[in-house]
Amino acid sequence: MFSNKPSEQYHHLADQASTVLNRANEQVSALAHRGVDGVVNTSKHLRDGALRVSDSTVSYVKDEPVKALLIAAAAGAAVMALISLLGRSRNRR
Secondary structure, eight states, rough: OOOOOOOHHHHHHHHHHHHHHHHHHHHHHHHHHHHHEEEHHHHHHHHHHHHHHHHHHHHHHHOHHHHHHHHHHHHHHHHHHHHHHHHHHHHTO
C-alpha cells in the first residue's frame, strides 16, 4: 500500500484526508440545509396559525362585541392586580 518514500506516503495520506474532509463537508452542508428548511417550514406554520387566530379573534369581536369587551376588561384587571401584587412584594424587601 505505502511505498518506502515518505513523500509518497504523505501524498497518499493527504489525498485520503482530502476525500474524507470533502465527504464531511458535503454531509455538514446537507444537514445545514435541512435545518434551515425546517426552520422556514416551522416559521411558516407559526405565521399561518397566528393569522388564523387573529382572523377568528376579529370575527369573534364582530359577532360578540359586548362579550369581547367584558373579557378584555377582565383580563386587563387581572393583569393589573398581578402587577400590583408583584409591586407590593418587592417593596416589602
